[in-house]
Amino acid sequence: LYSGLLKRKTDVGVLWRLRRIIKREGIQVVCTIGDGGDRMFWGRLAAKLSGARGIVSTLHSTRNQSGGSILDRPNRWLFGITDAFVAVAQGAARYLVEEEGFPQDKVVVIYNGVDLERYDGAGRERARAELELPPAAPVVCHVAAFRVEKAHDVLLRAAERVVREVPETRFLLAGDGPERPKIEQLRAELGLEDAVRLLGRRSDIPELLAASDLMVLCSYAMVETFPNSVLEAMASRRPVVCTHVGSVDEQVEEGVNGFLIPEGDHEALADRILRLVRDPERSREMGEQARRKVEGRFSAARMVGDREELFQSRARGEGIPSRLYWEPPPRNA
Numbered sequence: 001l002y003s004g005l006l007k008r009k010t011d012v013g014v015l016w017r018l019r020r021i022i023k024r025e026g027i028q029v030v031c032t033i034g035d036g037g038d039r040m041f042w043g044r045l046a047a048k049l050s051g052a053r054g055i056v057s058t059l060h061s062t063r064n065q066s067g068g069s070i071l072d073r074p075n076r077w078l079f080g081i082t083d084a085f086v087a088v089a090q091g092a093a094r095y096l097v098e099e100e101g102f103p104q105d106k107v108v109v110i111y112n113g114v115d116l117e118r119y120d121g122a123g124r125e126r127a128r129a130e131l132e133l134p135p136a137a138p139v140v141c142h143v144a145a146f147r148v149e150k151a152h153d154v155l156l157r158a159a160e161r162v163v164r165e166v167p168e169t170r171f172l173l174a175g176d177g178p179e180r181p182k183i184e185q186l187r188a189e190l191g192l193e194d195a196v197r198l199l200g201r202r203s204d205i206p207e208l209l210a211a212s213d214l215m216v217l218c219s220y221a222m223v224e225t226f227p228n229s230v231l232e233a234m235a236s237r238r239p240v241v242c243t244h245v246g247s248v249d250e251q252v253e254e255g256v257n258g259f260l261i262p263e264g265d266h267e268a269l270a271d272r273i274l275r276l277v278r279d280p281e282r283s284r285e286m287g288e289q290a291r292r293k294v295e296g297r298f299s300a301a302r303m304v305g306d307r308e309e310l311f312q313s314r315a316r317g318e319g320i321p322s323r324l325y326w327e328p329p330p331r332n333a
Helices: 013-025 038-050 073-077 090-098 124-130 152-165 180-189 207-210 228-235 266-278 280-297 300-315
Strands: 029-033 054-059 086-087 106-108 139-143 170-174 197-198 213-218 240-243 259-263
Touching: 013 228, 029 038, 029 300, 038 054, 038 073, 038 139, 054 300, 086 090, 086 300, 090 106, 124 207, 139 180, 139 207, 139 228, 139 280, 139 300, 152 170, 152 266, 197 228, 207 228, 213 228, 213 266, 228 240, 228 280, 240 266, 266 280
Parallel strands: 029 054, 054 086, 086 106, 139 170, 139 213, 170 197, 213 240, 240 259
Antiparallel strands: none
């Protein structure tokens, strides 16, 4: 809605265009999605001027790529008119309150969710045949844009050791971006052209996960918060090996449904991949544990239900449901 109305970043007229639409359509609750910026500012201000009953902002990140504050000063001016700031994890909520100074009585937690029917891990043989993968080869999947913070260099250095020790292992890297030339060069230098496939942008992530035995995410901490790619792998019954960044530890339980490693540590990454590759039975059990966790806490149905409860309570002029509020952990926790 908003991007089609904005003619330029300083286009003050967007405020009145948004206000007109909100009033014309009888919109009672306005929710901005993303991080602090012009969309968040103009969207909330238009909602206030239109008389909307609820103003909500969902924040998917806990820092920007430069490492600065998530909100600029103009967006902080509007703290008072915002009813709720939605964090996508407990750790993200803590960061917003304790590090960014968000008002605690306005921060709620609604976890991201994943479609359990779309991501179920079924169709392994068919998926492998379509990708021309050996039926019995260990396959590792990685889904991320080819950007510096996704640490593809760490992944490739880990892959070099894994392939040296278990030569039949294959790596599927889905995504694209500005770092691709460097990744291609490093792959060649490490002699991994046959073992590591760069698949480009893909729309068949459920099938890629079905073809795989495990998923890895080795991002640096600069922008990672609560990655959906981890949830998708878990729902697909695949164990995950992730760097211990953002709120990933609310998804991955060490040694139960995956492993957590220090960022930048390619040896630790290789070690955990090899543990799973060499013990298929343990890998399958950890994958089942991952699925059970997603079913219990991270389903799309649960996410939608929580958001509906929040929006409907504001549309009725009621307060925020108390169960959604973020509460700081006890000091001795």
